[in-house]
Amino acid sequence: MLEVNIKKKLPGFDLEVAFSADSGIMAMLGPSGSGKTMTLQCVAGLTQVDEGYINLNGEVLLDTSRKIDIRPQVRRVGFVFQNYALFPHLTVRDNIAYGIRHLEKAESDGIITxxxxxxxxxxxxxxxxxxxxxxxxxxxxxxxxxxxxxxxxLLDEPFSALDAVVKESLEIELLSLQQFYKGIIILVTHNFAEGYRMSSKMAIYESGRIAQCGDKGKIVGSPANLTVAGLMGFKNLLVGTVSQIIGQDLYLEVPGLSLFKIRLPEQMQLAVGMRLTLGIRSEFVRVSAAAEENSLPGVVSGVINEVASTRCFFSAGTNLQYTFEAFLPPPADASLKVGSRLNFCFPPEHLVVVGQAGETAQTGSLAG
Structure with missing residues (x-):
């Protein structure tokens, strides 16, 4: 178990994070400059921490209150840098041998092979x-x-410089790595899909803080705020006021559109009159029959044909003031062309509360 609670202050930026990680892969996701790489450097002992502690399997690597700061060389923390940082004057075999050169040759040769x-x-x-x-x-x-x-x-964006085919191959190898490497793996990435595929736990960074940390399924199912929702791919937003709560059903009135129904989220205190933001991933929006629940008329404003789907932008609202995005499965309907008038459905089971009063958001697509 790795337990981290650290603070680091720099000109114009403060890092203050706390998290724990167990065996398996944990992904750190967030925009550039949010503190992900700096966190790895602090864990490895490459960057000095101002305040806090780092505990690894019961051993204190850092505790500023007790003036404990174990040297990087003896922390037993591996680091793969974004640019790989291989020694250019050493062969592949000698590069691998570098960290175990203290071992007997026969033993190190066996490990390397x-x-x-x-x-x-x-x-x-x-x-x-x-x-x-x-x-x-x-x-x-x-x-x-x-x-x-x-x-x-610690893996700092290890796939960022690779083409798609090589990247996919290495992702599979990294997952297979867990068959013979039983330690904790922390993967830094900008790519939500990559982080979701590779990990069981995620930490979402925002301006030097962790906005949300935990099981990846729970984060996707209940984003802590709009920043997390955006990183999780909730591009379509509906901003409105709770008009009714009937049993386990909540109805949100969105100006210029209509009522949208969702199941009342567990452990969330909501009431009539509250302002909420709902989000839905683009792949869950679909063309529908006019009478279907949570459906609305729209006018197609853009169509992009991709390999496995059709990316469709459509305008909706009293004055077509809102733009949304849908990923529709192939084959695309012949009627799906710019100017077509279709009905689109936002299924209740895929709508998620992504923001409450105090967070600024606008109805429409973040990609529009």
Missing amino acids: RLMENMHIASLGHRFPSQLSAGQQQRVALARAIAPEPRVL
Whole structure:
């Protein structure tokens, strides 16, 4: 178990985060400059913390109140940097050996050979980093980080420089890595889909703070605020006032549109007259029959044909003042073209409360 509660102050930026991570992969997601990489550097001991503590499996790595600050070299924390940071003058084999050079040669050779086989780079041992592709360099960096058997493996946007095919292959390998690496893995990414695929737990960063942390399914099902909702892909927003609560059904009146029904969220204190923002992911919006619940008439304003779906923008409202987005499955309806008048449905089971009074939002699509 990794437990972190730290503060770090810089000119124009304050980092103040607290979280815990257990075995498996935890993804840190958030915009650039929100503090994700700095958090990794603090955990690794590469950046000095102003206040707080870091505890790893019962061992105190940092406690500023007790003046404890274990050196990076003995924390047993592996770090894969965004640019891989391989030693250019060393071969692949020597790069991997660097962190275990204190071991007997026979032992280190066995570790290196096993890792190179697991990472599918067994034939590249004699090459230098300049002779490797980006994907091969990434595999070497992972092998080098794992060789000393770290208790925590920190990955700072490891897939950002890779093409789609190599990225997919390495994602699968990273997931498979857990078969022989039993430590804690923390993955920093900007990409929600990547973070969701790779992890079981997520921490969502916002301006040096963690806005929400926990099981990925719970975060997607109940975003803590509009920032989290945006990162989770809730592009379509409905801002209105609670007009009725009947049993477990809540009705939101959105100006210029109509009433939208959702199931009353558990453990959320809501009342008639409250201002709420609902969100729905674009893939859950669909073309519907006029009489269907939560349906509204719209005019198609844009169509983008993608490989696995059709991205459709449509305008709705009394004066067509709102724009929404839908990802519709193929084959696209022949009537789906700019200017078409269709009915679109926002299914109640996919509408989620993403903001309450005090948060500023506007009805429509964040992508529109």
